Structures are given as structure tokens and as C-alpha cells.
Amino acid sequence: MSSPEKIIHTYHCICTQLVLATTTPLSTLKPRTSDSSLILPLPDLSATTNHYALLTNTTLDTAPTIIRLEDGFEKRYFHKCNRCDLSVGYSLDKSQSEDGKGMKGEVVFLLQGGLVGTENMKAAKDMEGEIGRVGVKG
Template sequence: MPKIVSRSAVSASTDAPQTESSTAALRVYYCLCGEFALVIDKDLRKLPRRQTDGAYIVRTEDSANGKGAIFKLNTTPSQPVVIERSNGYERQYRHLCTRCTLPVGYQLVAPPAKTDFVYLNYGGMTLQQGHVPPEAFDGEQEVQERMQAREAALAASSALNPEATPITSTA
């Protein structure tokens, strides 16, 4: 005789109008390594972005300027990092991936204190697990050019100072 697992009934109506809760969708974002990092009620691509670094701005509290997002970060907090900006310095408390420790976001107030905004790094997460988004590589050419310029400057300075001992690894 078959075993009865549940006695619940499911009903649906195709004629009923959609409600706000039935059209709301939670979106799951993954770190580039594939680890679950964020669930949020908004599309990241539609959020405003910071002018300083292009990070997505997630409002955490309701205010006169807008409604706060409903979200949950699956990250590990890190020690504060001080970033030099054009108008001074900024202390960031970074959110790191629990698997690979990639910084996926940050906030400007030390956790676990409440903050008005959480910033999510542009290109640091993807909707498809195991798929790296194209924006993850934005700015890579500029970084490579800066690294090459730095190496050229170091080579030029060592040519000017032949007594300087180059640093070599002894592994």
C-alpha cells in the first residue's frame, strides 16, 4: 500500500490578476568561483553606481530618497582597507567570498553596525553559477598598461643606479 506523504492541496487560478508578491523575484548571485554570494530583490544592473569605482550601490534602509533593498550577503568580513581617493582617504570594510576570498563588496561602517549603503563590486558576481561575466574584465587593459609602465620605470631606475641589488627569489 502506498505511503501518504502529504495531505496538502495546491490550487491555482489562471484568471486571477498578478499580485505584487507573485511578480517579485529574488535574484541569486554567485562569486566568480561559483560560491553563492548574494540573494537580493533587485537586479544589480538597474542599481545606481558609484562614480569613484563603479560599484553598485545597495540601499539598506528605507528613506525619503528610496526604498531599501531586501538582501542577504553570504560573505566573510575582512580587516579595514584604506583607499586613497581624489578628495582624501576612504576606509572600506570588505565583504569577501567565503570560498576564494575575492572581495565582492564593501561598506564604509564597521560591521556588524547598521549602514545606509552596501557597495557591490562591478563585475564581482554573476547570475549564472560558473559563468564569468564580461564586465569582470573591464579595465584590465588599463591595469596591464600601468604595470608595464611601472616595470619600465623600475628598469630605468636600476639602469641609473647599477649598485642597486635586484631582488631575486631563492626558492
């Protein structure tokens, strides 16, 4: 018996580099209370799951960045776009995360404003043609 097909949602860095493919739309992810980043679980691909997500064309910092919070400090390992070096998300040190997950690929916190859905990016490119045809009076 075959499983139902999943819709794969793709997201790009604001520089247009593809950085995320997932079966879960970002609009359905819960925000983290401390900074409103979106909590994206990265599933164990060897297990049976209904959710898949893959970060691509990103580099994970090897050294943490220490962030000062109201209630203390946090070690964040930023995921940066390979093309423009923009931080699109971060993972936590296991000792810092609320539930013991984070650094080893179980969860990525996606930063607000760094990602654009493929459909939105295509729509913006389509508008460039319209803008060019109408012209700008100067």
C-alpha cells in the same frame, strides 16, 4: 490580503559560491561616482519594504582598508567570498560615507567584475557541454 510575489535574483562569486540574493536586479542599481561600484541598499527586515537583499557566504573584514582617493582617504571594510577570499563588495565607515550610512549594514558597494548572475553562470556551464561535443582540433 497577500502581497505579490517577488522575483529573487541570485548572484555568485566568480568562483561559483552563492553570495547575494535580492529582489532588485543589479542592472538597475546606480553606480557610485568614485569607483563605479554598484550601490546596494540592505533593507531593515523589520520594516515594510519593497526591496530585499541578503549577502551570504561572505566575511566582512574587521579592520578597514584605507583607500587613497583624489580628494582624500576612505576606510573600506571588504566583504570577501568565504570560498576564494575574493572581495565582492565593501561597506564604508559611517564617518566616511556620503550620507552617514555604510558600515552597519545599510549599504553595500558591489565591486564590478566579482559577481555573476545565476542564469549567466548556468548558461556558461551549458556551453561547456557544447564545446566538449564539438571538440578542439589540435
